[in-house]
Amino acid sequence: MAALAPLEKHAGLVHAVTTTLLAPPDREIEVLGRVPAGASRAQAVAHLRRAATEVRRRAVQTVGTAGAGHIGGEFSITDALVTLYLSVMNISPAQVERGDPERDRIVLSKGHAANALYTTLAVGGYIAPEALRTFLQPTSMLNGHPARTKIHAVEASTGPLGHGLPIAVGMALAARLDGSERRTFVLLGDGELQEGSNWEAFMTAGHQKLDRLVALVDRNRLQQGARVADTNDLEPLADKLRAFGWEVVEVDGNDVGALLDAYAGVPAASGKPTFVLAHTDKGFPVSYMRDDVAWHHKVPSAEQVTQALTELDAVLASIDTEEKPA
């Protein structure tokens, strides 16, 4: 690490930051932006897969150099984040900067996946990629949990679990009062659903028939210390949500194509909020992390970072191969 001059004021950061910088990544992440208009489904999927893989490449290096983070749960939610920001949502850096009231809203309720969010924001052009080098560093805008007062694109400060869904319900109610078609998306952890406040909000959203509200649960089956099922089981989760008045859509949450299809069908039922039960793996797709509870907030060694990059580069190569015309 080296002390550097203040960073330039980045689009999307409320303040310039003066801080020490983490070592740079092997290559800086590219601002890929949204799926181009008119892209075929195959092209959209390739764009999103590439973006998600680039986010993971960058995020694992950030955690490695910062010496802290929640890489397992970041890798499980990355596909959902990328799909929303780069394709599904009506949102852009310009809309965020000017505070467009009609932008779609998103809340990352599992705020400990902040690094995945920040990296997705960089790929989407909301913050400068170089800002990622300030993650967790003194006075950085990039806290371990996202702060609304520090980053324009963050709609709500999160971190304590069980907060995002009630906030999202309020956002959806505001949209309804405005007679607006804008949508509200909230990303929840599965362990997080042990917080009772979620169930208050599930009830309210169902009662209010908020069909422009979409909650995705990152069902990676692991919480900080153990498997969810061994701690305080959620099942039968889909039945519970149906009983609360939600339409449930089950999907492979690490498959951007499946996520695209699920979101394309929203609202899944008129007069009902949509619950996307996204089956994921913590640590996806890195072999040594996948579905291993140790990787909630374990920090990869330099060798492990290298191995992760090797595996992720293989994913990138496969995307390139699939994209080539037969």
Add this chain to the structure above:
Amino acid sequence: MTATGIGTDAAAASVPEERTLFDCRDSWAATIAEVARADERVVVVVNDSVGSSKLGPFQKEFPQRTINVGIAEQDMVGIGAGLANGGKVPFVSAAGCFLTARAMEQIKADVVYSQYNVKLIGQSPGVAYGDLGPTHHSIEDFAWLRTLPGITIVAPSDPEETAQVVRWAAEHDGPVYVRVSRMGVPAVHAPDYAFVPGRAVTLRDGDDVTLIATGTTVVRALDAADALAADGVAARVLAMPTIKPLDDDAVIAAARETRGIVTIEEAMVTGLGGAVAQVVVENHPAPVRSLGFRDEFAVTGSAEWLLDHHGMSPSGIAATARTLLG
């Protein structure tokens, strides 16, 4: 005496019989309807507290803008933050005890840390629910909330001030907590009174001792000053509607110009008393006596009785003031 609220048992009555007493909730209810007519962004969020917040007429006039989440305070405050994100001006109105204690983390993270424009209306705070017991008392709210950076805390002392504070809160961009009491209070402010946030009001001048009161205790301080005047003691009476930010200048002047300060609050003394003591000690050390509740759950009793019992009858306040005069 016009019995407009609880706590009016004759044995405990400590104000002259001929006074007309007001329930400040009536002023709150009339004023929130007035501001809602003028500003369509204004909405109320309640936890099955339409009746106790006297919002029946408001709900009838603005059914869409009355969001009743049921008995779910965490949900209620989070929804308030989400509504503010959508450009609304939510007044979240609930019994002070449940609003602040049950939803403290939502107040901290969703509203204050996120700096959302949410108005928190603590109904029947302090010991207004007297004999319902400590579970229903909200005497901790000042102490808890004043630890949060960026919230304004106000306790109006009469109907006119209540109305002005509600109007000000609707205009102000930022988190505000307002106490609205159901305890009967007379009008204490002059007809030309104008509430200024963060400013004390000198209701009575004097150089011997200073009485600093807030909310329901202001009238008691005035009565105590009358009792002291009968003994030739000139007590300065400062109404301190804004607990945070505190009017440091008025406190320092009182410490400098009088022989000591008595604070009187329907709260734990770590609220107004703690705030005043810190300013005095850091700026102009002088004797301070704090009247209120200290390190105990209140015994059974009506609101008026409890204030008297805890040294906040006019004679009790006067007796404490005399201890500062040597």
